[in-house]
Amino acid sequence: MINSPKIARLSLELSLETAAKKLGISAGYLSQIENGQRQVSKERATQIADLYKVQKEQIFLASRYSVREVGKAKGGD
Secondary structure, eight states, X not given: OOOOXXXXXXXXXXXXXXXXXXXXXXXXXXHHHXXXXXXXXXXXXXXXXHHHTSOHHHHOOGXXXXXXXXXXXXXXX
């Protein structure tokens, strides 16, 4: 089982620069994602997983990608 985006990328023999270019992001940003310094959206996590040919759950913990819901803020009555 693959457990990190970096290992998944390396298993495909993709350079950081090549993978980043295919994803439309900078190599520095992808490096930060791979090193756990950035959270990613659910959509970006899916894009990365698709490129690396794995399920996103194999390379990201659910807490590493964000699912945001926008709703009414509760007022303090």
